[in-house]
Amino acid sequence: MKKRNDGFFGKLNVSADEIKREYGVDLYLFLDAVALGLSDEEISEMIGYDLATVKKVRKKLGNVGSEIGLTYKKDLPS
Numbered sequence: 001m002k003k004r005n006d007g008f009f010g011k012l013n014v015s016a017d018e019i020k021r022e023y024g025v026d027l028y029l030f031l032d033a034v035a036l037g038l039s040d041e042e043i044s045e046m047i048g049y050d051l052a053t054v055k056k057v058r059k060k061l062g063n064v065g066s067e068i069g070l071t072y073k074k075d076l077p078s
Contacts, residue, residue: 012061025049025057034058037066 016027033043040058044051058064 012064014061019057019060023053023057023060025053030054030057031064031068034064035066035068 014027019025019027019030029047030043030049033047038046040051040054043049044054049057
């Protein structure tokens with residue numbers, strides 16, 4: 001499968017596999033929560049990730065926020 005470097009994930013310069021390996025976090029689930037505007041604390045409580053891990057992942061992603069919008073998945077690799 002060929003990776004796409006354009007779109008949202010290209011801008012992040014990370015892969016879902018990398019985030020899963022390094023932090024044990026499902027990137028797509030995490031970004032869904034971020035896209036909904038949830039705070040780090042809310043993400044931690046609702047999804048069950050440790051708050052420190054949530055903060056590390058958000059920092060790794062360039063402090064991404066809800067501006068990614070719910071349509072960020074249109075840029076997923078196919």
